[in-house]
Amino acid sequence: MNTLLANQLGELLAPPVHPRDVLYESQMRVAAGTLQQASVDVVTATTVVGIVGAEDRAAFEALAHRIADECGVEARIRWRDQSFSVRFNRQPALPEAALRHGGAKGLLQGLLSNLHVGR
Numbered sequence: 635m636n637t638l639l640a641n642q643l644g645e646l647l648a649p650p651v652h653p654r655d656v657l658y659e660s661q662m663r664v665a666a667g668t669l670q671q672a673s674v675d676v677v678t679a680t681t682v683v684g685i686v687g688a689e690d691r692a693a694f695e696a697l698a699h700r701i702a703d704e705c706g707v708e709a710r711i712r713w714r715d716q717s718f719s720v721r722f723n724r725q726p727a728l729p730e731a732a733l734r735h736g737g738a739k740g741l742l743q744g745l746l747s748n749l750h751v752g753r
Contacts, residue, residue: 658682658684658686658694659697659701661682661684662682662697662698662701662720662722663701663705665680665681665682665720665722666680666701666704666705666707666709666722667705668680669705669707669722669723669724670705670706670707674724678723678724679722679723679724680721680722681719681720681721681722682719682720682722683718683719683720685716685717685718686716686718687716688716691713694718695711698711698720702722705722706725707723707724707725708722708723708724708725709721709722710723
């Protein structure tokens with residue numbers, strides 16, 4: 635067998651250079667980006683579904699969470715055997731009152747200070 639043919643066969647039979655999660659990276663980026671760019675009253679969540687091998691789960695989960703962090707959304711991953719669904723949701727926003735009172739802690743303090751206990 636000549637060297638060129640051996641190299642070509644080696645390339646064809648070698649495992650893929652990229653793990654399977656890369657196959658869904660663009661779909662997850664589109665879903666998270668759509669949610670990030672769309673108006674709150676138009677899109678509330680997006681979901682991507684597919685199949686990932688068990689050996690690629692950790693890398694896939696890391697990728698999904700990294701994309702969610704980059705887009706400022708939340709990602710929830712559900713598994714059923716080798717199939718997955720990634721649901722991207724908007725991160726819950728603090729109420730405007732919380733922002734005026736210094737965040738959630740300030741809001742809680744404000745609510746507690748207005749609490750009247752009846753006798």
